[in-house]
Amino acid sequence: MTEQVPNKFIVPIGPQHPALKEPGHFEFSVDGEIVTDASIRLGYVHRGVERGTEDRTWVQNLYLIERICGICSHIHATAYTLGVEKLAGLSAPPRAQAIRELFCELERIHSHLLWIGVAAHEAGFDALFMYSWRDRETVMDLLEELSGNRVHYSCNVLGGVKFDISDAQRDAILRGLDFLEQRTHHYLQVVTQDAAFVRRTRGVGVMTKEQAVEYGAVGPVARASGVERDVRVDAPYLAYEQFPVQMITDTAGDLEARFAVRVRELFESYRVIRAILDKLPAGELMAKMPRKIPPGEAIVRVEAPRGELFYFIKSNGGDKPERVKVRTPSICNFGSVARLTIGHQLADAPMILAGIDPCFSCNDRAVRIKRQDHIQSWTWSDLRRYALKKYSA
């Protein structure tokens, strides 16, 4: 008689895998088709951005920080400039703040539309993917028209913004929004009514409100589970006090709710952008910024398209920061993926992963590496030593 072995089969996915656009390693233990355990290993795209900031001036860092993420580049740069302005004890003029908020919301539109496409593609619904990305071009063109660049708009400078909004551009934005609003109504119907698509999303990856709080979920993922958490509402920054947004929440907590929350947030973005364009404050675009920032520490919280983005900036009074710490929303949401896939079919795992709108390169500043039997912790000085050794050659 043969000995009974435990029924455990591990499916490794990544780091290089056709289904993943960015490198990450996932191990799903399966029993037949059902996932029984999941683990995630990140860190394949660690780029040393935080260390890099210490070698660059305050101004140069703006562009390094902007490149942490290609989707939410503006919100990173905004969080950084808000922190530096706080340290310098000044704030950008009202018109600049409003223009920054306008860019934030345009960025949210393009990020959410991109996500709808990616998530639909993971579900095998390529028609939605193609059409949502076609419509996303509208907002990409607007961003290019406004800033001169499609991806890294670089609209911020320390103390203000680089460009103004002309009347012609204002009209172009309004025309673009009208088209997008009409299309978004259509997409809201598709993601909540298409029979085939709803079978992939309804009741899949359900996260209760308690679980969302426990796993520390942020952004649309938390809001889809009924957690009222939005930095734009809780602690308004930029011009969000003058041009407020309404928090969009859902109670279902499944993938369908995550779709619905993000799509409904698009309407909120359209509304806010129209409000900003209607009452754009007059005045200067830039405040005079010192080249050396007084010593101190600043903490900034902003709402990126994926959730709360956190910056800690420390200055020692020089022309370079002493420490910049970034905590991106994806890292908060990743914990939930490992738990939510358990009990679902393996084929649902990519959808659940896509549901949090993961951004791998945003995450990769992990300091705890778990190998088979030992855990290696990287302290700040370890990382610093490692980086100096690696990059001095």
Place this chain on the structure above:
Amino acid sequence: MKIGAMLGDLLRSLFRRPVTERYPFVKRAPPERLRGALRYDPANCSGCMLCMKDCPANALELITIDRKAKKFVMRYHADRCTFCAQCVASCRFKCLNMSNEQYELAALTKAPFTVHYGNESDIQALLDAVAPTNSAPTAKA
């Protein structure tokens, strides 16, 4: 609940032209603010070097030919440039701007990416004095 909620879009697209652009055969006019290759006009330059100091990509070298006579040559490395336009924002005398026409920057060698701006005679004097190098700028702060 519907079946084929996007069928309408698909059928309509059958009778429409593709939305993709036929680049490079048909080129769309670039937006006015498009950030292409950098342009430098030495006429008002005071040689403050702020553009060089603020450049996050070490793409600019402002070479002083004669400080008193305000003669400067700008060596611009388009291959390093990230097109962020910080130099344009930093310049107090509006000597710099980004061209919205020159954006298709591709070449088989790196040589065309090193561009010199300034008076003809100054550039010639500079090129005669030192062979153009592609090395990292040494005057980096």
